[in-house]
Amino acid sequence: MLTYIIRRLLLLPIILTSVTILIFAMMSLLTPYERASLYVSDIPKQSGALEGIIEKYGLDDPAPVQYWYWLVGRTDPETGEIKGGVLRGNLGWSKTGKGDVAEVIGRRLPATIELALWAGIPMIAIGVWLGVLSAIHHNRLIDQLLRVFSIVGYSIPVFVFGLLVLLIFYARLDWFPPGRLSDWAAQIVQSNNFTSYTRMYTVDALLNGRLDIFWDAFIHLVLPVITLAYLNWAYLLRVTRSSMLDILRQDYMTTARAKGLIENVVIRRHALPNALIPVVTVGALTLIGLLNGVVITETVFNYPGMGSFLSEAALSLDVVSVLGFTLFASFILVAGNLFVDVLYGAIDPRIRLE
Amino acid sequence: MSDILLSIENLETCFRTPEGTIHAVNGVSMKLEPGETLGIVGESGCGKSVTMLSILGLIPNPPGKVVAGKALYRGQDLLKMKDSEIRHVRCSEIGMVFQDPLTYFNPVLTIGRQVSEPLEVHRSLSHKEALDQTVEMLELVGIPRPKERLNDYPHQFSGGMRQRVMIAMALICSPQILIADEPTTALDVTIQAQIVELVKSLRDRLGMSIIWITHDLSLIAGLAQRMAVMYGGFVIEEAPVEDMYAAPQHPYTLGLLGSLPRLDDVQGRKLVSIEGLPPVLFKKPTSCPFAERCNFRIERCNLENPSLRLVDKCHRVACWVNPETRRENQ
Numbered sequence: 001m002l003t004y005i006i007r008r009l010l011l012l013p014i015i016l017t018s019v020t021i022l023i024f025a026m027m028s029l030l031t032p033y034e035r036a037s038l039y040v041s042d043i044p045k046q047s048g049a050l051e052g053i054i055e056k057y058g059l060d061d062p063a064p065v066q067y068w069y070w071l072v073g074r075t076d077p078e079t080g081e082i083k084g085g086v087l088r089g090n091l092g093w094s095k096t097g098k099g100d101v102a103e104v105i106g107r108r109l110p111a112t113i114e115l116a117l118w119a120g121i122p123m124i125a126i127g128v129w130l131g132v133l134s135a136i137h138h139n140r141l142i143d144q145l146l147r148v149f150s151i152v153g154y155s156i157p158v159f160v161f162g163l164l165v166l167l168i169f170y171a172r173l174d175w176f177p178p179g180r181l182s183d184w185a186a187q188i189v190q191s192n193n194f195t196s197y198t199r200m201y202t203v204d205a206l207l208n209g210r211l212d213i214f215w216d217a218f219i220h221l222v223l224p225v226i227t228l229a230y231l232n233w234a235y236l237l238r239v240t241r242s243s244m245l246d247i248l249r250q251d252y253m254t255t256a257r258a259k260g261l262i263e264n265v266v267i268r269r270h271a272l273p274n275a276l277i278p279v280v281t282v283g284a285l286t287l288i289g290l291l292n293g294v295v296i297t298e299t300v301f302n303y304p305g306m307g308s309f310l311s312e313a314a315l316s317l318d319v320v321s322v323l324g325f326t327l328f329a330s331f332i333l334v335a336g337n338l339f340v341d342v343l344y345g346a347i348d349p350r351i352r353l354e
Numbered sequence: 355m356s357d358i359l360l361s362i363e364n365l366e367t368c369f370r371t372p373e374g375t376i377h378a379v380n381g382v383s384m385k386l387e388p389g390e391t392l393g394i395v396g397e398s399g400c401g402k403s404v405t406m407l408s409i410l411g412l413i414p415n416p417p418g419k420v421v422a423g424k425a426l427y428r429g430q431d432l433l434k435m436k437d438s439e440i441r442h443v444r445c446s447e448i449g450m451v452f453q454d455p456l457t458y459f460n461p462v463l464t465i466g467r468q469v470s471e472p473l474e475v476h477r478s479l480s481h482k483e484a485l486d487q488t489v490e491m492l493e494l495v496g497i498p499r500p501k502e503r504l505n506d507y508p509h510q511f512s513g514g515m516r517q518r519v520m521i522a523m524a525l526i527c528s529p530q531i532l533i534a535d536e537p538t539t540a541l542d543v544t545i546q547a548q549i550v551e552l553v554k555s556l557r558d559r560l561g562m563s564i565i566w567i568t569h570d571l572s573l574i575a576g577l578a579q580r581m582a583v584m585y586g587g588f589v590i591e592e593a594p595v596e597d598m599y600a601a602p603q604h605p606y607t608l609g610l611l612g613s614l615p616r617l618d619d620v621q622g623r624k625l626v627s628i629e630g631l632p633p634v635l636f637k638k639p640t641s642c643p644f645a646e647r648c649n650f651r652i653e654r655c656n657l658e659n660p661s662l663r664l665v666d667k668c669h670r671v672a673c674w675v676n677p678e679t680r681r682e683n684q
């Protein structure tokens with residue numbers, strides 16, 4: 001198992017290098033002027049200043065040299081100070097977020113994680129449960145109903161479903177508000193007698209013992225959570241169902257029954273662990289994939305997380321922010337995939353002991 | 355009746371498939387006495403496995419269903435039992451060993467867990483007692499250093515060792531009957547012989563009855579007392595092993611024995627193989643199922659399906675053709 005993890009970890013730098021080269025290639029499409037803004041907090045007013053910056057930072061150097069500077073930063077010849085450098089966490093200045101890209105991502109991340117957790121955990125639990133239910137009642141009524149639901153869920157795009165939900169529950173029924181907190185709650189959260197532990201409001205509210213704020217944050221989460229969860233839930237249901245159906249056909253299910261086990265135990269002990277192996281992968285990847293879904297969901301529900309930040313940045317042609325976000329997202333993706341690989345090995349002895 | 359352990363009577367099992375209903379077993383009858391070993395042979399698809407799975411209620415439904423017959427175990431009909439009752443017969447009274455020891459083991463559970471599981475269900479033993487007994491059993495079937503291997507997974511064993519473990523699992527609750535469904539087909543020849551020797555020695559030690567299913571006639575000779583030949587979902591001949599080898603009656607059996615290479619073969623004699631393919635039974639046969647491939651076919655064979663008749667002491671055969679004709683033409 002250890003060698004397995006180490007082997008995977010050795011792959012990580014290779015993958016990240018490829019990703020950064022890809023991002024850099026995208027960035028080389030920008031003019032030196034545009035790229036100058038990666039290194040400065042404010043566009044200087046005097047003419048000729050930008051040329052100075054381009055000169056100073058070697059923005060018209062050959063691409064590989066620039067890639068190196070981009071990775072590790074570059075020493076300012078006058079002050080001896082090192083500037084920039086993705087490896088040093090310096091992603092550049094975000095016009096949209098009015099701050100360092102890394103800092104803006106850090107500021108927006110908790111909201112998105114909160115949303116992803118609220119959507120992801122019930123989504124996985126319900127999706128898997130219904131998938132199993134569907135498989136063990138193969139071709140009976142409940143299976144047919146669930147299949148219709150999942151096909152419907154699978155074929156509606158996120159933004160359509162989100163807008164539909166918004167129209168019905170917000171515009172029409174006025175049950176759930178968009179945004180992240182009501183004004184009164186936002187004031188309390190920003191005040192001094194509210195401690196921000198995680199910046200996830202539902203969690204912080206509980207830690208501060210403020211049930212009213214928890215409820216307010218929760219109410220705001222309901223619609224985006226349903227939108228995010230419903231679509232992925234349908235996918236998980238399908239994956240679990242087909243994996244379970246496949247396992248139920250395996251020879252060792254006959255062996256388990258031939259031992260005189262109760263059907264319940266046969267399913268729980270012999271079928272489920274096998275059926276869940278592919279589901280774990282898909283489940284974890286879906287969770288990571290929620291990052292994708294949040295861009296649209298957060299925009300539709302005006303929820304101030306990473307997703308809505310990205311769409312704001314994209315709309316105002318804030319390339320630096322978009323690149324920073326992309327790098328961050330690919331990092332999460334790589335780390336998430338590594339985690340899934342390790343998890344895979346942990347639950348499947350055939351891989352762990354290979 | 356007291357000397358009959360298991361008696362299968364007119365068992366019929368069907369599978370409903372999109373292409374039509376497959377009549378896999380069409381009225382199989384056989385008996386098993388205590389301590390006896392019964393060999394069952396027949397081509398692939400003739401219903402051997404389905405017969406055995408049927409009596410233990412292990413046919414997946416849908417698509418399968420046992421539609422008629424009885425399976426009396428010590429006078430009680432297994433086919434009429436409730437779920438909870440038949441569960442206590444499985445493994446505890448009738449243990450089963452399957453063909454492919456890899457696919458019939460659960461890949462993600464340890465051997466120790468899988469072998470000890472029946473004990474947990476049928477005998478109320480503590481975990482430690484169950485494991486002790488498992489180690490003993492694994493030792494008995496010839497697994498070296500069994501204690502250290504409890505936490506290994508099926509894929510970490512060789513094919514032969516895996517089949518030994520499977521046998522240990524089937525015998526862990528000391529059942530009265532062991533059903534071995536082609537337990538050596540997936541193994542190479544030397545390992546096959548070892549497994550047969552193992553089962554013989556276990557039989558002498560534990561005294562269970564055995565139903566041994568195989569394609570390989572040569573295996574049965576040294577192992578079984580009686581053998582039954584199946585074809586198209588029927589038993590078409592049944593006799594003590596010596597009689598069967600000395601004087602096979604059914605044209606199909608003649609063909610099977612003819613296709614068996616023998617040590618005392620006269621040099622140059624060709625191996626006979628039976629021409630044609632076994633039938634797929636989309637309807638219950640009304641004629642002799644072997645008629646199409648039979649060299650001795652007479653008119654009656656196409657009209658009526660023969661049932662088993664006693665032709666000699668303990669020797670029964672289902673064929674319309676006069677025994678003399680068959681022997682002369684051989």
Ligand SMILES: Nc1ncnc2c1ncn2[C@@H]1O[C@H](COP(=O)(O)OP(=O)(O)OP(=O)(O)O)[C@@H](O)[C@H]1O
Nearest residue numbers: 369371376378397398399400401402403404405417
């Ligand atoms: N689950 C199933 N669905 C449909 N048909 C089945 C099913 N299981 C078995 N059958 C059919 O039943 C018939 C008998 O199969 P069975 O497995 O008993 O053959 P067998 O004699 O054990 O052959 P083999 O030597 O290959 O194991 C076959 O024609 C097969 O197609």
Ligand SMILES: [Mg+2]
Nearest residue numbers: 402403404535
């Ligand atoms: Mg079979």
